Every structure is written in structure tokens, then in C-alpha cells.
Amino acid sequence: MGRFEQKVVIVTGSSSGIGEAAARAFDAEGASVVVNSATSVEAGEQVAASLRDAAYVRADVSDADSAAELIAAALQRFGRIDVLVNNAGVTKVIPHHDLDAVDDETFRRIFEVNVLAPFRLTRLAMPHLRAQGDGSVVNVTSVAGLRPTGSSVPYAASKAALNHLTALLGNVTGPEVRVNAVAPGLIRTPWTKDWGPLHDAMQARAPLRRSGEPEEVARTIVDVAANPYLTGQVIVVDGGLTLR
16 A cells, blocks of 8 residues: 555646656555646646546646635545645746846746745645644755755745745644655756756766656655654755755
8 A cells, every 4th residue: 555545635736847746656655636737737637637536726826716726626526635745836047147137026926936825825724734633745945945056046035935934834833734845956847858058067066967857856755745753854856966
């Protein structure tokens, strides 16, 4: 039997990339999975249809009403929530030195999706996670939240905020609910498929000499969600890049 038999897992932003890999990894462990996306409806429906027991819910998690509808849809379909994976995120590639290219709307949108949405969903899901007695939240952040790197200043700042939010929530939601984060380095996803020079640089810089795969991050997300004695932590999955 899998570690998540008879448990229900919501994975936001799970129509592709790390989110899709996480949905499939939880499915392989026996979970019922709520697949979510804001725009890629067909892809999300296909992911859900390919899983053993899953439902697709379209929702823009940065919108308060949509976030509430996502939680309600999960409860209506499955009757409980055991794990929330806050994976949905957004970025915009802007050189860090180009401060004038970062307008207020870009900064606001990135923080709404990457910070406010995970907090809101966690707050909405918390009573249902507590009801299970061993609920788990996993925030997907980034090594850009730990070092001055990443696709843009707003993106890196948002991931740093999400890392700290993880610690703050982990400090107050126990013992019924654990809150942790997984911080990937450069991973080969649809987002990064055109970032050839950066993938090449990983071969030269990272101790493991390559970029990561979504399935490798997903494996850690599942392990973190399953660990009963882990909370408030940020687990880095970057091929050792932060060592250098």
C-alpha cells in the first residue's frame, strides 16, 4: 500500500511541470488528487483523467473567490483534505540590474500568486487539514528565495517571503498540521525549456553536473508531506548548486 492511501491531496498548478509530476507521484502512493490550473484546462483535464482517482478544478488561486471554490470542490468530491501542495507560481524574466523594468503591477502580480495565494489557500484548508490530525502543507519555493539569483527581483523576493511564511506557519499549526517547503534549483520544465545557456551552466557549476527533472522534485514533495516529524523547514533540491 502507498503512503497516501485513502488520503486527498490538492496540487495547485498541476497541469504540467513540477505540479504534474507531484500529482502523479501522489497518485502512485495511493492518494486521491485534485489537479488544478488557471488557464491550461485541457492539459489539466488530461492529467486528471490519467490518474487513478482524481478531479480537475480550474481556479486562479490568486483570486479569493476561485481559491475558496477550489477548496469547496475538493471537499464536495472527496469529503476531506489531507495535503495541500502550493505549487502554482508565476514569474517574469527581468535582469536584476534593470530596476526600471519592474513596474508596480508586475511586482504585485508575482506576490499575489506566489505569496498571498499560498497563504490564503492554507488558511482556507486549515480547518480540514486539522480535522485529519496529520495534515500537511508543502510550499514549492525556489533557491532564488535563498540566494540573490532567479528570473527577476520580484520573483526572488516572493520566494524568500514564501520560505519565511513556511517557517511562520510551521511554528503555529502543529501538532495537527505540518508546513514545509521544497526549494528547487533549475529544473527542466515548460517554463525553462528555452533557457539553454542556464541549463548549460548547470553542467559546469553544479556538483551533480545537470539541471533537475520534475520527477526528482516531486519525489521530495511527497517525502516531505509524508514525514511526521518535519515542520517549518525548507528542503533544497538543486543538484548541489547552492554549495557553490
